Amino acid sequence: MKYIDDFRDPATAKALVARIRRDAGDAPVRLMEVCGTHTVAIARGGIRPLLSGAVTMLSGPGCPVCVTPDGYIDAAIALGMDRGALLASFGDMLRVPGKSSSIEKEKGNGLEVRVVYSPLDAVTLAAAAPDREVVFLGVGFETTAPAIGGAIRTAAERGVGNFSVLSSVRTIPEAMGVLAADPEVRIEGFLCPAHVSVVIGTDAYRPVARRHGIPCVVAGFEPLDILMGISMLLRQRKEGVARVENEYSRVATAAGNRKAQDLVRDAFVPCDTGWRGIGVIPGSGLRIADRYASFDAEKKFGVPVVFAREKTACRCGDVLKGKILPVDCPLFGKACVPEEPYGPCMVSSEGSCAAYYKYGAP
Amino acid sequence: MCLGVPAKILETGDGTAVVELGGVRREISVMLIDDVSVGEWVIVHAGFAIEKLSEAAAEQTLALFREIAES
Ligand code: SF4
Numbered sequence: 383m384k385y386i387d388d389f390r391d392p393a394t395a396k397a398l399v400a401r402i403r404r405d406a407g408d409a410p411v412r413l414m415e416v417c418g419t420h421t422v423a424i425a426r427g428g429i430r431p432l433l434s435g436a437v438t439m440l441s442g443p444g445c446p447v448c449v450t451p452d453g454y455i456d457a458a459i460a461l462g463m464d465r466g467a468l469l470a471s472f473g474d475m476l477r478v479p480g481k482s483s484s485i486e487k488e489k490g491n492g493l494e495v496r497v498v499y500s501p502l503d504a505v506t507l508a509a510a511a512p513d514r515e516v517v518f519l520g521v522g523f524e525t526t527a528p529a530i531g532g533a534i535r536t537a538a539e540r541g542v543g544n545f546s547v548l549s550s551v552r553t554i555p556e557a558m559g560v561l562a563a564d565p566e567v568r569i570e571g572f573l574c575p576a577h578v579s580v581v582i583g584t585d586a587y588r589p590v591a592r593r594h595g596i597p598c599v600v601a602g603f604e605p606l607d608i609l610m611g612i613s614m615l616l617r618q619r620k621e622g623v624a625r626v627e628n629e630y631s632r633v634a635t636a637a638g639n640r641k642a643q644d645l646v647r648d649a650f651v652p653c654d655t656g657w658r659g660i661g662v663i664p665g666s667g668l669r670i671a672d673r674y675a676s677f678d679a680e681k682k683f684g685v686p687v688v689f690a691r692e693k694t695a696c697r698c699g700d701v702l703k704g705k706i707l708p709v710d711c712p713l714f715g716k717a718c719v720p721e722e723p724y725g726p727c728m729v730s731s732e733g734s735c736a737a738y739y740k741y742g743a744p
Numbered sequence: 745m746c747l748g749v750p751a752k753i754l755e756t757g758d759g760t761a762v763v764e765l766g767g768v769r770r771e772i773s774v775m776l777i778d779d780v781s782v783g784e785w786v787i788v789h790a791g792f793a794i795e796k797l798s799e800a801a802a803e804q805t806l807a808l809f810r811e812i813a814e815s
Contacts (some may be wrong), residue, residue: 385750385785385797388806394813401812419747472790500791502773522790525748528776529790577748580787580795603748606809632802633787633795642776642794 385632389604398609399432405616406436412568413437413615414704416558417575418445418732419603425737427605437612440567440704441734443557444575446522446550447474448698448726448733449657453688454521454550455480457680461517461548462493465683468511469495470504471519474730477723501526501533501547508537508545517679520547525577527551527668528642531649534670534677546679549670550687552655554578555586556666562594567704571615573608574600576630581646583638584628595624602630649674656689658726659699696725701734708735715739748789750797753780763788 415421421441424430430439443449455478461467462485469485476486476495485495498504501518508516520530530547537545554575561567574587579600587598597618601611611629618624628634648671655667670678680686696718697711708714708727718724720736727733731740751763751772761774765788773792774780785797 385802388802391809391813394809397813397815398809500773502791525789525794528794529773529792532773532775532792577787577789577794580748610805610809629805632798632805639776639795641778645776 386604389602389606391606394606395609398606398613402433402609402613402616403436405613405620410435410438411570411616411619412440412704413571413573413612414440414442414561414569415573416442416444416554417578418448418730419577420573420575420601420608421445421734421737422732423603423605423608425741427608428741429605429608433612437616440569441701441737442561442704443657443660443702444523444554444578445727445730445732445734446526446552447478447730448702449552449660450475450478450521450550450726451656451658451687451689452480453656453690454548455484457685457687458485458517458519458548459483459488459493460685461679461683462495463488463491465515465685467515467517467679467683468507469493469517469519470498470507471495472521473497474732475519475521477729478726479723479729501530502536505533505537505540505542505545509540509542512544515544515546518545518547520549520551523552523554523575523578524581524646527646527650528581528639531645534649534674535645537677538674543676546677546682547670548679548687549650549668550655551650551668552657553652553666553668555582555590556663557657557660558587558590559594560660560663561703562590562596564703569596569704570619571597571599573611573615574598576600576602576607576634579630579634579638581639581642583636584626584634585636586638587626591624591626597624598626600626600628600630600634602632657702659702661691662689694725698725698727698735701727708738711735748787748794750785751788753782753784753786756780756782761793
């Protein structure tokens with residue numbers, strides 16, 4: 383398909399790999415792909431082995447399913463089981479482990495859940511079932527935030543009062559700031575997410591580049607985009623500069639999508655929030671604004687999402703911080719496999735453990 | 745879950761548009777972007793067009809790739 387196949391040409395990929403190898407130093411350069419979609423594209427495209435010895439790609443915290451804390455799953459289960467709500471969710475949330483169960487497991491005990499493609503589908507579901515409370519499990523990053531805000535606004539305009547959202551929306555630059563400041567992680571360049579950047583604008587990474595001296599390149603999700611993004615990071619490093627560059631100029635702009643930003647500002651307020659495996663990051667969450675309080679499931683049903691540092695053998699936190707690779711986790715491929723995930727990074731197709739498992743470790 | 749994909753606008757409606765996604769026609773919301781017309785490309789994420797795709801910028805990037813491939 384146009385705009386996909388164009389960015390997959392093998393001969394160009396080869397030339398880009400050669401260019402990356404020329405620019406790399408003696409020790410592998412530590413770069414982090416922040417976004418789960420990049421993680422999957424890198425694994426599927428076999429990019430890690432192509433660059434071995436020159437570049438080490440660390441998988442960051444940009445898989446929304448993986449960083450959703452178990453307290454969120456527990457709250458969702460409580461809404462479905464104790465309050466009798468009909469849950470509407472993206473598919474890959476169902477098998478995420480909470481403290482003692484998952485949505486999938488509770489289905490056997492009577493929990494009702496519908497998998498939806500868009501938050502708007504959940505509004506449609508609620509409108510068609512006026513005698514049920516429909517709760518949309520609103521997880522995601524800046525890309526999904528406008529869609530969730532759009533669904534809330536649509537429900538408000540249409541008077542769909544039996545619709546609400548259990549919000550767990552997070553913002554990426556704050557998490558990058560925490561990782562950039564972590565001396566154990568030692569990131570030498572960020573490959574920034576394509577579609578988060580489309581919404582927030584590539585300028586949003588300037589504080590990270592400036593404050594921490596780490597080059598940032600926004601890149602698309604096709605193999606050539608990724609290789610070009612990596613090459614641009616290495617060029618910056620070679621020149622000894624740290625700025626924000628945009629490989630994905632066909633869609634992302636410096637200022638981002640103002641309409642989407644306005645909608646997010648209308649529907650949400652920044653808050654501190656907990657990330658599974660990482661901890662609470664100040665200002666990295668979006669809670670539903672008070673003007674839409676009746677659409678906020680936490681308030682409507684008095685079921686708060688409680689964040690507690692989980693005690694678990696899962697090393698997802700270290701994986702998400704780039705401290706270890708999935709294969710370094712003792713449970714990887716043994717007690718933890720996609721069919722029976724022990725940790726959240728093995729659940730979502732975007733999780734780095736699942737990507738390593740499916741496409742083979744380099 | 746966070747998959748955004750390019751899609752071509754096939755029809756436009758009131759705040760909505762029809763695109764083809766993975767061989768299936770689907771109605772999407774265009775409330776997040778300025779007026780779109782049939783034939784334009786957008787990035788679709790979770791049922792919303794989140795931005796238009798600039799064909800001119802795409803061609804520039806592809807031209808740069810060709811240059812690198814030939815060098
Ligand atoms: S392999 Fe499983 S248990 Fe280990 S870090 Fe990954 S998700 Fe967690």
